Structures are given as structure tokens and as C-alpha cells.
Amino acid sequence: xxxxxxxxxxxxxxxxxxxxxxxxxxxxxxxxxxxxxxxxxxxxxxxxxxxxxxxxxxxxxxxxxxxxxxxxxxxxxxxxxxxxxxxxxxxxxxxxxxxxxxxxxxxxxxxxxxxxxxxxxxxxxxxxxxxxxxxxxxxxxxxxxxxxxxxxxxxxxxxxxxxxxxxxxxxxxxxxxxxxxxxxxxxxxxxxxxxxxxxxxxxxxxxxxxxxxxxxxxxxxxxxxxxxxxxxxxxxxxxxxxxxxxxxxxxxxxxxxxxxxxxxxxxxxxxxxxxxxxxxxxxxxxxxxxxxxxxxxxxxxxxxxxxxxxxxxxxxxxxxxxxxxxxxxxxxxxxxxxxxxxxxxxxxxxxxxxxxxxxxxxxxxxxxxxxxxxxxxxxxxxxxxxxxxxxxxxxxxxxxxxxxxxxxxxxxxxxxxxxxxxxxxxxxxxxxxxxxxxxxxxxxxxxxxxxxxxxxxxxxxxxxxxxxxxxxxxxxxxxxxxxxxxxxxxxxxxxxxxxxxxxxxxxxxxxxxxxxxxxxxxxxxxxxxxxxxxxxxxxxxxxxxxxxxxxxxxxxxxxxxx
Numbered sequence: 165x166x167x168x169x170x171x172x173x174x175x176x177x178x179x180x181x182x183x184x185x186x187x188x189x190x191x192x193x194x195x196x197x198x199x200x201x202x203x204x205x206x207x208x209x210x211x212x213x214x215x216x217x218x219x220x221x222x223x224x225x226x227x228x229x230x231x232x233x234x235x236x237x238x239x240x241x242x243x244x245x246x247x248x249x250x251x252x253x254x255x256x257x258x259x260x261x262x263x264x265x266x267x268x269x270x271x272x273x274x275x276x277x278x279x280x281x282x283x284x285x286x287x288x289x290x291x292x293x294x295x296x297x298x299x300x301x302x303x304x305x306x307x308x309x310x311x312x313x314x315x316x317x318x319x320x321x322x323x324x325x326x327x328x329x330x331x332x333x334x335x336x337x338x339x340x341x342x343x344x345x346x347x348x349x350x351x352x353x354x355x356x357x358x359x360x361x362x363x364x365x366x367x368x369x370x371x372x373x374x375x376x377x378x379x380x381x382x383x384x385x386x387x388x389x390x391x392x393x394x395x396x397x398x399x400x401x402x403x404x405x406x407x408x409x410x411x412x413x414x415x416x417x418x419x420x421x422x423x424x425x426x427x428x429x430x431x432x433x434x435x436x437x438x439x440x441x442x443x444x445x446x447x448x449x450x451x452x453x454x455x456x457x458x459x460x461x462x463x464x465x466x467x468x469x470x471x472x473x474x475x476x477x478x479x480x481x482x483x484x485x486x487x488x489x490x491x492x493x494x495x496x497x498x499x500x501x502x503x504x505x506x507x508x509x510x511x512x513x514x515x516x517x518x519x520x521x522x523x524x525x526x527x528x529x530x531x532x533x534x535x536x537x538x539x540x541x542x543x544x545x546x547x548x549x550x551x552x553x554x555x556x557x558x559x560x561x562x563x564x565x566x567x568x569x570x571x572x573x574x575x576x577x578x579x580x581x582x583x584x585x586x587x588x589x590x591x592x593x594x595x596x597x598x599x600x601x602x603x604x605x606x607x608x609x610x611x612x613x614x615x616x617x618x619x620x621x622x623x624x625x626x627x628x629x630x631x632x633x634x635x636x637x638x639x640x641x642x643x644x645x646x647x648x649x650x651x652x653x654x655x656x657x658x659x660x661x662x663x664x665x666x667x668x669x670x671x672x673x674x675x676x677x678x679x680x681x682x683x684x685x686x687x688x689x690x691x692x693x694x695x696x697x698x699x700x701x702x703x704x705x706x707x708x709x710x711x712x713x714x715x716x717x718x719x720x721x722x723x724x725x726x
């Protein structure tokens with residue numbers, strides 16, 4: 165993974181010292197909260213419902229074991245013993261004390277971590293595939309490209325005050341696991357017929373109040389021009405994006421207003437000024453960064469392992485977990501393993517305790533090469549596990565509450581912290597997620613249902629990405645009460661799609677029944693082993709809507725009669 169040089173380290177340490185003085189001035193009253201707000205946001209510090217929240221950057225979701233141990237230290241010594249992994253592959257701490265934040269940032273700097281640009285109207289954390297570098301279906305390891313984007317965008321003065329926040333994702337696999345279409349800029353790396361590395365650039369994606377999927381603005385860009393072309397696209401946005409209304413300030417609104425073709429023309433015209441300029445990438449620069457991501461010295465192993473196969477045959481619980489949690493790997497005899505942070509009622513989705521973090525760090529060292537990943541779905545990934553070690557790892561993860569066999573299934577719920585913590589939220593997310601998980605705690609049944617994504621957001625900002633869940637749940641405010649709107653038909657991956665609202669919203673206590681009725685409708689109409697999204701596409705939303713609202717009317721009638 166990328167290692168800071170002396171300049172990187174100095175920049176981060178100087179930012180810590182600068183922020184320490186800013187905090188001192190705020191605590192002494194020299195700075196008002198209004199004056200302090202933009203300063204703290206530049207360092208990833210939010211004022212939430214109960215306390216300050218610190219969002220720590222995890223570039224493209226990649227962590228060294230020593231860094232995860234530091235995150236555990238922050239959870240235990242500065243917070244309340246846990247951290248929340250987000251859909252941006254970052255981690256958040258919800259109970260920070262302002263006077264101690266500079267010390268926490270100094271501790272992070274000691275392991276080459278920071279919270280810079282995790283907030284504010286700037287280029288945020290670059291995200292990518294959590295299997296990057298080990299995925300058998302990738303055209304190229306996207307991490308060097310992601311790191312080049314990170315270096316270019318960090319402290320980029322021209323883009324420090326954009327009309328609105330800006331998110332970039334890059335994918336290079338046959339199956340898009342970075343959801344590039346829902347980002348302000350999406351980058352898809354591929355090989356053309358001649359084997360040359362090319363980039364497909366999308367712009368104008370985003371969720372929130374006005375969900376829009378990104379559109380292709382450049383389909384065959386040589387990789388050397390990645391920075392200059394993206395810089396041109398952001399420059400056009402910075403020039404023409406709206407600043408009078410934050411709800412219409414994202415690049416998606418500009419692309420929609422101009423039209424994709426016109427926006428692409430504007431970018432192309434801007435690009436002519438920098439196309440072959442100093443920011444054009446060279447092979448030497450790419451190789452410099454790529455060297456930091458060289459594969460470890462893998463053992464020479466057979467592709468199959470006798471003990472692994474034996475455990476699969478003899479232990480049904482292990483075999484079920486393997487089907488959902490163990491993934492292919494480029495190197496023979498190895499696998500990537502996903503650890504679930506979705507145990508149901510035992511913990512909120514994405515929350516991991518300090519003790520669990522330390523255990524995962526130990527496993528990354530013991531069973532791999534000291535590295536792990538944070539997935540977009542808020543789970544953790546050990547990318548380099550020998551197949552002979554998978555059974556032992558499963559036993560340890562099971563004992564630690566990190567081996568729920570639900571990856572990609574109904575109870576692998578994506579959820580933001582919601583109204584329990586966030587001051588922007590209209591409604592709580594965590595209790596709804598856990599109530600649904602409790603309703604579907606029969607893992608045999610959940611496995612029989614097959615792949616279903618359920619995403620929950622506590623407000624229209626869509627941090628839980630409810631728009632792209634097969635089943636999406638959005639918290640809304642109705643006369644001061646918490647209600648929940650349901651969408652169906654969203655999807656991630658190569659067939660990314662936005663869900664459609666099925667009708668009026670529901671009370672919190674109704675949500676487990678609503679999801680049950682949706683699932684019952686799916687089971688009734690399913691043909692053989694169809695996935696939920698396939699059945700929904702075939703029969704449409706109408707049968708689901710009819711069942712949900714008919715049963716809701718019957719429930720109300722029965723309560724009235726009682």
C-alpha cells in the first residue's frame with residue numbers, strides 16, 4: 165500500500181498543528197461557532213445531535229493492520245469503544261470531545277492517516293473496488309489510479325471551495341463493485357482490443373434529493389490523460405455550477421441542465437488547454453505509484469486445498485458461510501474473505517468495536533500480509549487468506565461476532581447512523597435495520613431467498629444509498645413524526661438502477677411487516693432460482709404495492725374493530 169514520503173508526513177503534521185490552534189481559539193472564545201465551522205469541516209469534524217463526529221479518511225478503503233489498531237485506539241480512548249464504517253469506505257466516531265480531537269488527529273498522523281477532505285465542498289475520499297488487486301475479473305489494479313487521483317485532489321487549491329461536495333469512484337473489474345454510475349465523476353478502466361489501458365469517464369451521477377445516474381462523457385480516454393481530463397470536468401463544474409441553492413449545486417444538476425452532449429463539449433474545450441500539460445501522467449509516474457501496490461510474495465500453492473474441501477463437506481455452517489463470504493483470488497490457493505458487520509440485533513450495521521478491530525488486525529497479520537479493506541457495503545475484507553487457513557479464520561470470526569453468513573443477502577443491510585446521531589436526519593435508521601434483521605433471523609430462509617439488497621437512509625441526503633437498494637427505505641418527517649418511504653427496483657453493479665417509490669410512507673412499527681409482505685410477494689411469484697430484482701423486473705411493482713397496502717388496510721380495519 166502507499167507509504168507517505170517526508171512531504172506527505174509534513175503536510176499532515178502541519179495540518180494537525182494548525183487545527184490544534186484553531187480548536188484552542190474556539191474553546192477560548194476567540195472564534196465563534198460560525199467562524200469555526202468551515203475550519204472544523206476541513207478536518208472532518210461535524211457537530212451532530214449529541215456530540216462532535218470525526219470522519220477519518222480511508223483512501224480507497226485500504227488499511228494496514230497497524231492503522232486498524234490505531235482506529236481501535238481512537239475508538240477506545242477518544243470515543244465510546246466503537247467506530248462506524250461508512251459507505252464511502254471511511255470510519256466515523258460519534259462521541260468526540262472537541263478539546264481532544266487534535267490529539268486524536270496527531271495519533272492518526274503517526275500511522276499516516278488523517279481526516280482531511282472528509283467534509284466540505286471539495287473532492288472527497290476516492291473509492292474503488294474492495295477486491296482491487298486480487299480480483300480475478302479486473303483489467304488492471306485500480307489502486308494506483310485511485311492513489312494518483314488522491315494525491316492530485318488533496319489540497320488542490322482550485323477545487324477547495326466547489327459549489328458542493330464532489331465524489332469520485334473508479335472501477336476496473338468486469339463486475340462494477342464501486343458503483344461508478346452514482347458518483348459525480350465515475351471512472352471505468354478497461355483494456356481495448358489492442359490491450360491498451362483506456363478509461364471511460366462518466367459525469368453527473370449522485371443520489372440525495374434528486375437521484376441521477378452518471379452519463380458517459382468520454383469513452384476511450386488514454387490513461388495518461390486521467391488527471392487533465394477530470395480536472396477539466398471539475399473546472400467546468402466549478403465555473404458553471406450553481407452556488408445560490410445547495411440543493412441544486414451538485415454537478416448532476418449542471419449536467420442535466422446543459423445536457424450530456426453540451427457538458428461533454430464544454431469539458432472537451434476546457435481540456436484543450438491542459439491536454440498535454442504538466443499534469444499528463446507518464447509511465448514513470450504511474451510505475452512510481454504502482455510499485456507501492458506490488459503483490460506480496462504469495463506462496464506457491466495448489467488451487468484447491470484438501471483440508472478446506474474436507475471442512476466444506478463436513479461442516480454445513482462453514483459451507484454456508486463460505487458460499488457468501490469467500491471470494492475468488494488471482495493467486496492459486498488464496499481467497500478474499502468478507503467479515504460481516506451485520507450481526508442483527510447485536511450491533512448496528514457498520515459498527516465495529518475496538519476489540520473487534522484489534523482482532524481483525526491480528527488476523528490480517530496472521531492469515532495475510534497485514535492488509536485489509538473496507539467495503540462499500542460497510543463490511544471488512546481480508547484480501548489474501550490461504551485456503552488452508554479459511555476454516556480457522558471462520559471459527560475465530562464466528563466467536564468475535566464477525567461471521568454472520570449474510571453477505572449480499574437481505575440482512576446485509578446498508579444503513580447510515582440516522583436520527584440516533586445525525587442532526588440532519590429526519591428519522592432513525594438503526595432501529596429499523598435491526599427490527600428487519602430480527603424479523604429475518606432465520607438464516608436458512610434468508611439464504612433460500614438469494615441475493616437481495618436492502619438499504620436505509622435517515623434523510624434525503626441518502627448516506628445509506630437507499631436509491632440503489634433492491635428495497636430502499638428513506639426516513640421522512642411527517643408533522644414531527646418519523647415515517648418511512650419505500651422504494652423498489654434499485655440495483656448496484658453493471659445494471660445500476662434507481663428504485664421507484666411504491667406509495668405513501670409507513671410508521672416505524674410497520675416496517676418489518678412491510679418488508680415481510682414484499683418478500684412474501686417475491687416468494688409467491690418467483691420462478692425457480694430467480695433473484696429478487698429479476699422477479700421484480702419481470703412482474704413489475706404493482707403486485708408488491710397491492711399486497712403491501714391491502715394488508716395495511718386490513719390491519720387498520722382489524723385494529724378499529726378490536
